[in-house]
Amino acid sequence: MSEHQVLEASERKYLLKGLVCAGCAAKIEDALNKTEGIDEANLDLSTGVLYVKSRLSNEHEVVENIVKSFEPHVEVTPAGAEELSEEMPRECCVSDGGNAPKKLLRVTKDGVVMLFSAFALILLLVNQERSFIPYPWNYVLALSGYLAAGSNVLSKAVKNLLHGYIFDEYFLMAVATIGAFFIGALPEAVGVMLFFRIGEILQDRAVNKSRRSIESLLASRPKTALVSIDGKLVEMDPAKVSPGAVVVVRPGEKIPLDGVVLEGFSSVDTSPLTGESLPISVSPESEVKGGCINKEGLLRIRTTKPFVESSIYKMMELVERASARKAKTEKFITTFAKYYTPVVVLLAVAVAVIPPLVVEGETFSNWLYRAMVLLVISCPCALVVSIPLGYFGGIGLASARGVLIKGSIVMDALNDVRTVIFDKTGTLTEGVFRVLSVEVVDGFDESELLRLAALAELHSNHPIARTIVKEAQRRRLPLRDEEITFHKVYPGKGVMANWKGKKIIVGTDEFLSENGIEVKESSKNATVVNVALEGKHIGRILLGDALRQEAKNAVSKLRALGVEKLMVLSGDNQRSTEAVAKEAGIPCFKGALLPEEKVKAVEEEMEKAREKEKLLFVGDGINDSPVITRSDVGVAMGGIGSDAAIEVADVVIMGDSLEKVPEAICIARRTRKIILQNIVLVLSVKAFFLALGAMGVATMWEAVFADVGVALLALVNSMRSMKFQKKGC
Incomplete structure (x- = not known):
């Protein structure tokens, strides 16, 4: 064990101000995960937040050294609850790494550099036609314009080489443009570097725009x-x-x-x-x-x-x-780029070397030019940047709509939902009970029965318990806490309490039967709470709960989205569950279920599902935590304020509208559609131009379009995921 390692791992959060490079972010995350003493590191480029779980006592120092070895200008700031200030909402979104004057200075500097490089490129292009700049001044001009635009790229290529990252976009650009210098393609060398740098600046702006899309959400934090x-x-x-x-x-x-x-x-x-x-x-x-x-x-x-x-x-x-939980698509693209780039480099080497040696009359400079074209085209930036940005746009849009989706991995799962199961109380229904009537047995006093039930439920947070207590208070029945000397809750069953040395049991028919108490079943379609005193059934309280107004519409929208099976699971009695399910238009239902029986019912439905089909469960996040955890996609309704919902749910609906469930599925499907469009667009265009480049048809200028142009098109398409569509997915 290192002297800086501690026995117990802890997780910390860091704000990386000034980080906008997708490739650098991936390398930083990879380097941290390979560091001894760090168990896990997740870097979310879309918010500039790094999560590190480690056993290092000098974690901050290690993290800062690794980050700055790749991106020296990035500020690494530990973030914690005690450091929350009025600037906190913006820290994760601001990428300039400094104040407004510094930002203005940097923008001005970039503008001047780009103008100088562009001017050098124009002179070189004109010189190709008229030859008014003699040797070696044409090389001096080209080198000046090249270094002005590409010094940062060359610097990153060297740093990455020293870290063992050989095949990345900076390496490809450096090799391609230096090769162009060697064969005398001066305008191409300057042009490729200039347009690559412009593309980087535009990509940075796209990332910053996506970050600003959540500023309004994070700015909701009250400052004073x-x-x-x-x-x-x-x-x-x-x-x-x-x-x-x-x-x-x-x-x-x-x-x-x-x-x-x-x-x-x-x-x-x-x-x-x-x-x-x-x-x-x-x-x-x-x-x-x-x-x-x-x-x-x-x-x-x-x-x-x-x-x-x-x-x-x-x-x-x-x-x-949210964005730190990466989907399989994101992980695949990162892995794909890791192997794809070396393969293309080897292909370029083969193109440059083999034909001149094998084919008589072919020149090395001609095939080297083709190889340089292949290197420029093969840059994987378009996928590396646009796909995470697409996911983040979808997550940000859902958040703005009051639906918190915990990562792109959940977004992918929402796409494949074909079964939706609802909890009844507080999910399909409003969860606002009212006492309909109190039925007594053998002439027991009605008010006393209600008072005893309220005393037993006094320390319970269940909606039914609160309703019984409120009704007793409304009737001004005396409820003295000191009268109860023992209280225990049995989830899904009821409560047991000791009142003045006497045993009170309040709960379901089954709960009383388990305790050897005979109960006559009620014939009414209502939620029934039985009350027993000293082993004898003394009566029952009947409660009613109204169906949510939007429940039927939500069910209809889910069917329209292709959800094949809808079901209701409830701990309430079978008659009450059936009545609510039929009113909502849901054909399948099961009542009188304990929490573990709900889990079993969900597992049975998951076993019936076809491969890749997902099951979504919607619950209140309090009593349904086990089944929310077990489902493919667990959704907590009105979960803000419920720690259970925040911890276990994959999706948290911050209001109480069931229509947010089909809306979340719709946003996820549209996001995936945009991401698949990007993958097809980028790979097809690159494959087309790689073929043209190998045949000698495509020049460096077409290669620039296949790299920078396609990357910008993919980014623009990704930005569409941030906009809400009322119709269609």
Whole structure:
């Protein structure tokens, strides 16, 4: 073990300001993953964020040395919750690595250099026709224009060679253009380097534009909180505000942290979190989320969570980390480029050497020129940059629409969804129960039965438990916590409590039967909660829950997208599950399931699926964590605020609209379509021009189009993934 290694691995995040080169990003990630003591490194070029899991005590030093060995100008900044400042949302998106004057200076410098190289190229082209620049001044002019445009490329080629990365785009450009000098193709040498550099600048701009597409999402983070301290209002960083503090939010301001309204009435714009433009009304005791905008009245809010546990922080983390989970297509392209480039280099060597030796009358300079053309055409930049950018555009678009997709690997899985299974309570239904009636057995008092059930459920967070407690409170029944000396929750079954030395059981028919209590089954299509006292069934509480308004429309859209099987799984009784499923238009359903039985049901459906077909499960992210984890694609509805949803779900729908499920599938399919278009476009054009180059038909100028031109076309096509289409996928 190295002296700098520690026993326990930890994960840290770094912001790489100034990194826009896709090839460099891949090399940095590869070098970090090969470093002793680093277990895993994921670099997301689209956000400029590096995630490192290592056992190194000097991790920051190691990371910075590796990054700067490839890109010396890049700033490596550790990022943590304690360092969150008002600039944090922009740090991951800003790529200039400095302030505005430095950026202006760099842009001016690049412009002057490009103009000088372009001027040199024009003179060289004219000189080919009129020969007014004598030798060796034509070489001096060519070399000046060449170095002005390509010194950075040559420098990177040398650095990469020293790191053992021989076959990359910089190596190809360097060899091709130096070879052009040797055979006297001076305009081609300068032109290739000039257009390659212009292409790099335009690619950098495309990456920066994709980063700016999420700035609006990350900028939702409130920069200040107005905290009431001893009667005075003090401006503080939200990251430094403790739970329980009282914050004041004026009309038009962002709510800084999650909390509960103490005073005031207003409407709140939740679009920064949910993507839904319709405001919601809030009043005292209403829960509000950080990042939402207060529209009208003054609000006094008591915070309930620290900033690092707030909804807006979780959203920012999801958006930043999403692109780090790479799809098979991205990994394939990286691997493909690793082998494709050496093969093309060997082919170019064969083209340059074999024909002059074998075919009589052929000149070495002629075939060397053809080889140089092949090297320029073979550069893999178009795929290396455009494909990650396409995925990131789709993920960014979904995020702006209130759907957080955890990486391109999930985007690919969404494409193949053919089975969708819904949880019932809180997913297909609104999850807002109401007590329909209380039925007693053997003349037991109705109010006392409700009170005992509420006491047993007092410490449970389940929607049904909260409904029973609220109903008891509405009837002003006395609920004293000290009366309960024991309380235990049995997930999917019910609760058991000890009240004044007596045993209360509240739950399903099956739960009471397991405890030796005889229960007469209810014949009503409602959610039934049985109550037993001292081993005797004393009655039941019947609850109702309404189907979501958009449920039928969501089901219809899923069918239109080719989803072949729809099903409802629920822990509720079979009659209630059947009623909800039929109302939503879903033919298959199973009720009275425990969490482990839901997992088994999902596994059975996954076994029935054809190869490459995926199953998607939609749940509330609290009681459905096991089945969300087991599904091919787990979706958590309204998951912001639920740690279980954030951790286990592949997709988090930040609002409560079921229509976001087909929308996520639609965005994923359109993203894949764009990526496949890029792959076909790039490979077909390159194959065509490689054939022309080998036959001597294509010149360096066609090679420049096959490299830089196609890369720019692919980038422009990738940018389409950032735009939402209301119709079609």
